[in-house]
Amino acid sequence: MNDPRAAAPAHAQGDPAQEVVLRCEGLGRAYEDGDRRVRVLEGVELALAPGEKIAVVGASGSGKSTLLNLLGGLDRPSAGRVLLCGADLATLPERKLCELRNRQLGFVYQFHHLLPEFDARENVAMPLLIRGTARREALARAAQVLERVGLAQRLDHRPSQLSGGERQRVAIARALVGEPACVLMDEPTGNLDPASAAQVLELIDELGALRAAFVVVTHDPAIAARMHRTLELREGRLEPRA
Amino acid sequence: MRLPELQVWVWAWKLWRTRATQALLSVLGVVSGVGGLVLVLAVGAGAQQEMRSALGALGSGTVILQADNHGALDAARLARIGALLPELVEQSTGVAYRQAEVGAGESHPGRARLVGVDSQYASMFSLRLHSGRFVTPYDVVHRSPVCVVGARLGRALFPRRQVLGQVVQYGASWCRVVGVLADNRTRLPDLEGVGVSASDYLLYLPVTTIVGSGSAYALDEITVRFSDEAHLGAGLDSLRRIVERQRAEGEIRVVVPVEVLRQKHRLQQVFQYLLLGATFVLLVVGGTGIMNNMMLNVLSRRAEIGLRRALGATRADIIAQFVSEAMVIAVAGGLAGIILGALSAMLLGWVSDWQTQFSLAAGAAGFAVSLLVGIVFGSYPALQAAAVSPVRSLHEL
Ligand SMILES: Nc1ncnc2c1ncn2[C@@H]1O[C@H](COP(=O)(O)OP(=O)(O)OP(=O)(O)O)[C@@H](O)[C@H]1O
Ligand SMILES: [Mg+2]
Numbered sequence: 001m002n003d004p005r006a007a008a009p010a011h012a013q014g015d016p017a018q019e020v021v022l023r024c025e026g027l028g029r030a031y032e033d034g035d036r037r038v039r040v041l042e043g044v045e046l047a048l049a050p051g052e053k054i055a056v057v058g059a060s061g062s063g064k065s066t067l068l069n070l071l072g073g074l075d076r077p078s079a080g081r082v083l084l085c086g087a088d089l090a091t092l093p094e095r096k097l098c099e100l101r102n103r104q105l106g107f108v109y110q111f112h113h114l115l116p117e118f119d120a121r122e123n124v125a126m127p128l129l130i131r132g133t134a135r136r137e138a139l140a141r142a143a144q145v146l147e148r149v150g151l152a153q154r155l156d157h158r159p160s161q162l163s164g165g166e167r168q169r170v171a172i173a174r175a176l177v178g179e180p181a182c183v184l185m186d187e188p189t190g191n192l193d194p195a196s197a198a199q200v201l202e203l204i205d206e207l208g209a210l211r212a213a214f215v216v217v218t219h220d221p222a223i224a225a226r227m228h229r230t231l232e233l234r235e236g237r238l239e240p241r242a
Numbered sequence: 243m244r245l246p247e248l249q250v251w252v253w254a255w256k257l258w259r260t261r262a263t264q265a266l267l268s269v270l271g272v273v274s275g276v277g278g279l280v281l282v283l284a285v286g287a288g289a290q291q292e293m294r295s296a297l298g299a300l301g302s303g304t305v306i307l308q309a310d311n312h313g314a315l316d317a318a319r320l321a322r323i324g325a326l327l328p329e330l331v332e333q334s335t336g337v338a339y340r341q342a343e344v345g346a347g348e349s350h351p352g353r354a355r356l357v358g359v360d361s362q363y364a365s366m367f368s369l370r371l372h373s374g375r376f377v378t379p380y381d382v383v384h385r386s387p388v389c390v391v392g393a394r395l396g397r398a399l400f401p402r403r404q405v406l407g408q409v410v411q412y413g414a415s416w417c418r419v420v421g422v423l424a425d426n427r428t429r430l431p432d433l434e435g436v437g438v439s440a441s442d443y444l445l446y447l448p449v450t451t452i453v454g455s456g457s458a459y460a461l462d463e464i465t466v467r468f469s470d471e472a473h474l475g476a477g478l479d480s481l482r483r484i485v486e487r488q489r490a491e492g493e494i495r496v497v498v499p500v501e502v503l504r505q506k507h508r509l510q511q512v513f514q515y516l517l518l519g520a521t522f523v524l525l526v527v528g529g530t531g532i533m534n535n536m537m538l539n540v541l542s543r544r545a546e547i548g549l550r551r552a553l554g555a556t557r558a559d560i561i562a563q564f565v566s567e568a569m570v571i572a573v574a575g576g577l578a579g580i581i582l583g584a585l586s587a588m589l590l591g592w593v594s595d596w597q598t599q600f601s602l603a604a605g606a607a608g609f610a611v612s613l614l615v616g617i618v619f620g621s622y623p624a625l626q627a628a629a630v631s632p633v634r635s636l637h638e639l
Contacts, residue, residue, distance in 0.1 A: 065637065074552060074632045095556055102554020109636060113549045117260050127553045129249050174553075 271528025576612020
């Protein structure tokens, strides 16, 4: 296993626009609370190169989840803009935005959000099925990815028949199956016991070789240490951490 | 919609499989509603069929005179009717009925109805022969000891032998079988006393053979066919006058089979409208049941909706998914309802004198209605589902 820090892409900084997977410019998000305006994010700048893996840390309530939602186009910013693969999320029509999200993004949440009615394979195949891939092919590719995350023996298991760590690995497989340009993770180990967390951690390590860029929100220093760089959200701004 | 059609149905099916009880409860209304609809259509189709076969067998201009007591009708009057209305009457025939024990050799099937007929009878009632011939004018004049048997009676009398040419005993007399009727598949209306309904189990003999000789033998029924329905009105008036004039001799009833059927069908129509109303209510209740279930579904699956949106599902995809879930359950209920409707139509036709007929068209209508219920009552919950905010729903857990 190579050290991901050593494999940091050479073009990580100051590269031309087309080499940036995800960029935000002057990104701000404020919530109206009665007549009070709570600014959660203010002037967030970020540029992510292909294959670059960053950790985002910050105190609880600092706006980490809010940032991920904006990056994924699930929420609309009150200022600034997000560019995913060169496309401004705010100006895309809904259909295009959904398609972009489906093809270029993977999500992993603190809770696995697997659908209880379906087995692991069908859960993983979900993004492909939503995309319109033929069922047979989607299930075959899901099986491949599940194999890669070490769950070849669990294809037909329902979420209720899997351990916490296994569920989270299925969720990661689901985020990767569509070969997205960028994977957004929100505390992927936050809900796991130490042993399961270690499994997931190992998996994230193994995925270091992937072309996909990663934004991992985490409280876990062990995960942060495995990323190319760590940024901290403080008072609405994203700053490099010493 | 980018979702391939099939995929949506797979998801919908899996969903309901895991919630079978819930599905069953919410779909009962649709089952009974569609069942009622199919039953209404089967009753309507049966009435039409009944009318068609009655018209086919009797024609629309047929009137039957029935003697309420012995001697009210006789052969002389039959001749007079023909003579009085030559331009209106196309055909007429007189019938006498008797009951007798019938038997042949070893087999004694029991009592059967004897029908004394003339040579006109077979063509007036559209009887079809399987083999042999029908009663001829010669038979009537000479009181020949011959008979024609209904298909079922023939089989009862001679289970393993050819029927034609055999000798049948009725009461204390004998006759030779000269004709066998074909199986009577079309069920004719049961009009009291009109001997067309159960031709399968009748024994036809020359009328003179069973009632005795002379020119004025008593008849139980005279059937008159006017040349067409347009003449029916005028013909009926004349007939009634003739009947009135001879009232002293006994009561005579005038039956117009088509009218009797229309009367019966008018009654059925009232039933149909009532049932249709109930069906409508049941469908609305059923649809509301599905809608209620779907609303609960939307509430309890907010996280799933958010997740699907995060994975790239559009609002239209979410709508398609929830509408198809409602459609799957509505159609499943509809199919059960079609079966229920067909069975109850069969049962109704069995226990009553109503003719019912389940047709593919009724099934298709039931299917279409259940589909419509699914779409109509699934739309609102589906719109609610599409309006779920992915950000909030994902972080609600
Ligand atoms: N829909 C909303 N309406 C109003 N305020 C909100 C809303 N969503 C989030 N907030 C506020 O924005 C701030 C940032 O929330 P966010 O969930 O992004 O924090 P976080 O960094 O992810 O915290 P944690 O580490 O606990 O998950 C919080 O103060 C929260 O109260
Ligand atoms: Mg958070």
